[in-house]
Amino acid sequence: MKNVLKSAAFALVLSAGLMSASASAEINWKQSQGTEIRFLMNKHPFTTYIEPKIAEFEKLTGIKVVMEAFPEDQYRNKLTIELNAGGKVDGFMIMPGQDDRYYWKAGWLQPLDGYISDPKLTDPSWNPKDFFASFAKSSSVEGKQIGVVINAETSLLAYRKDLFTKFKQKVPANMKELEAVAKFFHGKEMDGKKLVGITLRGKKAAATSQWVDFLYSFGGSWTNAQGKSNFASPEDIAAFKFYGDMLRQYGPQGGTMLHWAESTSSFMEGKAAMIYDANVFKALYENPKESKVAGQVGYAVIPAGPKGLQLPHVSNWSLSISKTSTPERQKAAWLFIQWATNKENGLGALLAGVPSGRKSSWDSKEYKANDKQPDWTAATMKSFDIGQGQWNPPVINVPEIRDITGQVIVDAIEGKDVAESAKKAAELMDKKMER
């Protein structure tokens, strides 16, 4: 009895000690009190989620946050021009896969490693290991972390469960089966409408971000070992050709003008049996107010290529600190980023429909209890694990090289000589690539 009491007392003392230890590990959130910081944001669901909560952060830290959000196209222009002009920008949203090399070379990105490793600046509860490794990697340039993921994306094959069951079709596991299923459904009459087998993006540069998953799964790559364009290789040509053929033979009319908005609306209208696009569009497909196929959609990872490769990409939006800002404001900006990406906000954003880059958010009871599409979650988790962070050409001038790539996709959709077009694009890419 005495021993029991003793050990109980010991346990009590120990836990009290632990508690005070964790309390003392809590960083001083008021250290940048009175500082005003300005963040430029893309008008993105994450921005919508975080904006009303900023008051909480301001109360916690005494830092004033000015947040300005713009639609994506204008956002990129505005951010580039403001950063170049040296305007007062302390932090911003970045899509690292698209802009990291360019912004890094331009000297606009402040490495975050110093803040993350400083126990005075980063609370242990923030736990960097909780983020998926693929996203931490894709938010890094030359081994330096330049952003913290706020929106984690990949692409998935979405298909009509009702049609697949009705016609006893299997979810395609490889590209051959994908083509066979697309062919099977193409032209079938459903409720007086003619179905198409599959819908994909076909609009030049906009298509490359989805086509790249086919490129990698066919064993292709942007550049070869010598750093030259790899477009003229048999694998790359096969990927261009397969993608173009699928869209021309089994896709909607006018494939070369399909951006994601056109492609997803075809699928939501119930006109396509399958679609390959960003996983986050689940929110569109499953919205009964806008989608005729809500509740009837299944999700799967990209089918395997000829050699069994299954390589989707992962992309993300991250929050970054501007290198052009002052050290005092950069510190305040880090406190804000840390707060905006903490476990609570990761989960909160996920529950609000913004896919979190934190494992703990997806594993949480709150998420699992509300998950209406567990097959989507399972496919997304698998894709996050096997996903490639490099979904754009590994160059500084990404838009220009995407544009060159997109022309081959357009030619492939139009049924032109793909090998010829790819060869021409490879030469042009070699001439225009900047690193």
Added chain:
Amino acid sequence: MKTALSTVSRYVDRRQAFFFPAPAVAVLFLIIVLPVVFNLYLTFTKWTVGLGQPQFIGFDNFVEAFGDERVWNGVKVMIYFSGASLALELALGLAIALYFNRAFKGSEVVQAIYIIPFAATPVAVALIWRIMLNPEIGVLNYLLTSVGLPPGLWVSSADAVIPTLVMVDVWKWTPMITLIVLAGLKSLPQDPYEAARIDGANPLQIFWYITLPLIRPVLIAALMLRSLDNLKEFDMIYTITQGGPGIASETLYLYSYNVSFGFFKAGYGSALMVVVFLVVLVFNVLMNRLRRDASVV
């Protein structure tokens, strides 16, 4: 104090011609002259926005433009689009103006309705056209198929995209030509017509030998006004196709926008802009000469 003030006011008074327009001149200098000069300077440089300072490279940008397939594609698209739309707008504008020129019951109402496309905001109109032209969910194909005609691909086909854009441009801008020509028609002298009728000329002869020569300066003025906008058509094409499919509707103007604001290559983009400017300039000098000759007649 008072004398100082009066000295100043006398000084200003004597130089009114300088001081009064000065603020306006300063603003114009800042927002027009400076950017143009800066643009000309960029023309001779290689500069990606953000990556270092502009590097002077002489005429290299123009040499590059000369060998750039997309520049030639842009020129071709520009000639095709502008040639077709200007010709149609002029012909239709004139025909409709001749029709409106005869007074008929309710002509004011018809004319008011007729100019609506011209009065509407270009981007808003283009957005609506973009949706209407969608081959899958657009209303145009719905209408075509509901009367038993085959659906069209419109701007989704490389072959049909320019004719489709010309159609939209003609729909939007013909009323402008009509308005100008109509004003010209109303101001024509009536004596030659009376003389012609007495001489027994038929309506076609009257049109060909009297109306057309008299109205020619007005037609050329209308063409000049319209061509200024048409040659650098941007908002409508950008909103509907962004130059697609592929580069099938990418005018030189759109290409230079893509280079400058898509790829952030300010030097090369500026050079392309200067080429566009030269094309518009040459065209207008020619038109101006034509107009002067016409007014002499």
